[in-house]
Amino acid sequence: MTFLAVYEEYFQIWMPQLARASLMTLQLAVFAMVLSLSYGLVIALARGSRAALLRAAAVSYVETVRGIPALALLFLIYFGLPALEIRISAFWATVVALGMYGAAYMSEIYRAGIEAVDRGQTEAALAIGMSRNNVMRFVVLPQAIPIVLPPTTSLGIDILKDTALASIIATPEIMHRALDLVSQYYRPMHIYLLCAVLYLLVTFPMVQAVRALEAHVGRGRRRWTTL
Amino acid sequence: VSIYVDLMRGTPGLTVLFIIYFGLSEFRVRLDPFPAAVVGLAASGAAYTAEIYRAGIEAIEHGQMEAGLAIGMPPLSVMRFIVLPQAVRVIIPPVANFGIGLLKYSSIVSTIGVVELTYTGRSLGLNTLWSVHFMLLVAALYLAMSLPLAYLSARLELRLGHYASRA
Numbered sequence: 504m505t506f507l508a509v510y511e512e513y514f515q516i517w518m519p520q521l522a523r524a525s526l527m528t529l530q531l532a533v534f535a536m537v538l539s540l541s542y543g544l545v546i547a548l549a550r551g552s553r554a555a556l557l558r559a560a561a562v563s564y565v566e567t568v569r570g571i572p573a574l575a576l577l578f579l580i581y582f583g584l585p586a587l588e589i590r591i592s593a594f595w596a597t598v599v600a601l602g603m604y605g606a607a608y609m610s611e612i613y614r615a616g617i618e619a620v621d622r623g624q625t626e627a628a629l630a631i632g633m634s635r636n637n638v639m640r641f642v643v644l645p646q647a648i649p650i651v652l653p654p655t656t657s658l659g660i661d662i663l664k665d666t667a668l669a670s671i672i673a674t675p676e677i678m679h680r681a682l683d684l685v686s687q688y689y690r691p692m693h694i695y696l697l698c699a700v701l702y703l704l705v706t707f708p709m710v711q712a713v714r715a716l717e718a719h720v721g722r723g724r725r726r727w728t729t730l
Numbered sequence: 731v732s733i734y735v736d737l738m739r740g741t742p743g744l745t746v747l748f749i750i751y752f753g754l755s756e757f758r759v760r761l762d763p764f765p766a767a768v769v770g771l772a773a774s775g776a777a778y779t780a781e782i783y784r785a786g787i788e789a790i791e792h793g794q795m796e797a798g799l800a801i802g803m804p805p806l807s808v809m810r811f812i813v814l815p816q817a818v819r820v821i822i823p824p825v826a827n828f829g830i831g832l833l834k835y836s837s838i839v840s841t842i843g844v845v846e847l848t849y850t851g852r853s854l855g856l857n858t859l860w861s862v863h864f865m866l867l868v869a870a871l872y873l874a875m876s877l878p879l880a881y882l883s884a885r886l887e888l889r890l891g892h893y894a895s896r897a
Contacts, residue, residue, distance in 0.1 A: 566877065567873065569876075569880075570830075570872060570873040570876040570877050570880065571869045571872045571873055571876075572834035572835065572836075572838075572848065572872060573837075574838060574840070574848055575834075575837060575848055575865060575869050578848070578851075578852060578855075578861075578865050578868075579862070579865045579866065579869060582852075582855060582861040582862070582865060583861055583862040583865050583866070586860075586861060586862040587862070660739070660740070664740075664741070664742035664743070666742075667742035667743075667744040667745060668744065668838065670744070671841055678742070678744060678745065678748070685752065690756060691748070691749075691752035691753045691755060691756050692749065692752075692753035692754065692757070693756070695745060695748045695752065695753050696749060696753070698745050698748075699737075699741045699745050699749065702740060702741050702745060703737065703740045703741060706739070706740035706741070707736060707740050709740075710736055710739055710740055
């Protein structure tokens with residue numbers, strides 16, 4: 504059987520199963536990303552706060568999580584927590600692990616974005632008597648968002664790709680479904696290539712979006728400097 | 731090349747690894763887990779380093795290139811003697827960061843049975859039922875490797891930053 508003929512025969516069987524599994528992949532990615540975005544902001548704000556203890560806690564969290572592999576974190580949560588009498592499903596273990604992981608990176612992205620906003624903006628707002636919280640909320644953050652957007656989308660792509668790790672603890676997402684299909688049909692090249700295509704269908708538009716956003720933000724910056 | 735970069739950036743490393751390790755076996759090409767792991771990680775890693783190089787080269791002011799050409803240097807020499815030496819300074823910090831990322835990402839090759847840190851920790855955990863202890867130990871070992879590297883890269887960045895601002 505030639506390479507493509509295999510697809511003609513099995514595509515109808517494989518595709519619906521993989522497509523259903525990719526919904527699971529998307530769910531994992533969305534939940535993990537929401538966690539990263541919210542928790543990451545908390546860490547970033549803690550890192551910029553005036554309380555030294557809060558700052559130290561945030562720094563050590565970021566450094567620790569960035570220093571260990573996502574897979575090790577996933578194993579710690581999934582295999583480790585039950586030892587402390589905490590039962591967690593494979594799905595939520597993945598969301599929590601990738602969310603914690605993403606939050607560490609996200610906090611760095613927020614921080615870079617906040618630091619990129621000119622200090623004069625903060626000083627000016629404080630000078631006209633706005634409270635520190637209001638300065639952050641109405642002056643700094645709105646300007647930081649366009650700067651933060653491209654790296655955030657990149658992180659989204661990475662998190663989506665990292666959900667493949669969930670297959671190792673048997674979450675029924677794309678790679679795990681593929682493993683089942685491979686052991687059933689023994690067509691690893693065909694099936695894993697199909698997986699790659701499914702991932703690309705989602706990530707490719709996101710990669711293009713990052714490019715477009717980067718160009719867009721870059722344009723805004725150039726306009727700035729000519730002023 | 732840009733297609734390769736986009737394809738690799740858009741596919742999980744695990745998928746690339748499985749295509750190389752399990753996929754090739756469909757054509758009777760048998761790779762040992764270790765070389766398969768090296769090829770898999772390198773194939774997806776190269777896409778990222780390519781982007782870093784590109785950013786580094788683009789960061790060098792265009793006038794440098796034009797000046798080199800204007801005094802009659804051939805384009806290859808301009809690249810080699812003018813652009814690349816300056817780009818290296820820009821490139822080194824992100825490459826160091828990427829190296830740390832790759833160090834951690836190498837944990838995924840445990841899935842194709844390469845006996846590295848994560849694999850060993852997991853199997854010891856399974857054998858002794860002390861999963862938490864072993865996984866914490868594994869995490870500590872990764873930290874012991876990546877924190878010094880992160881520290882070094884931060885120092886490097888600082889030093890290179892001095893150069894850049896002086897230039």
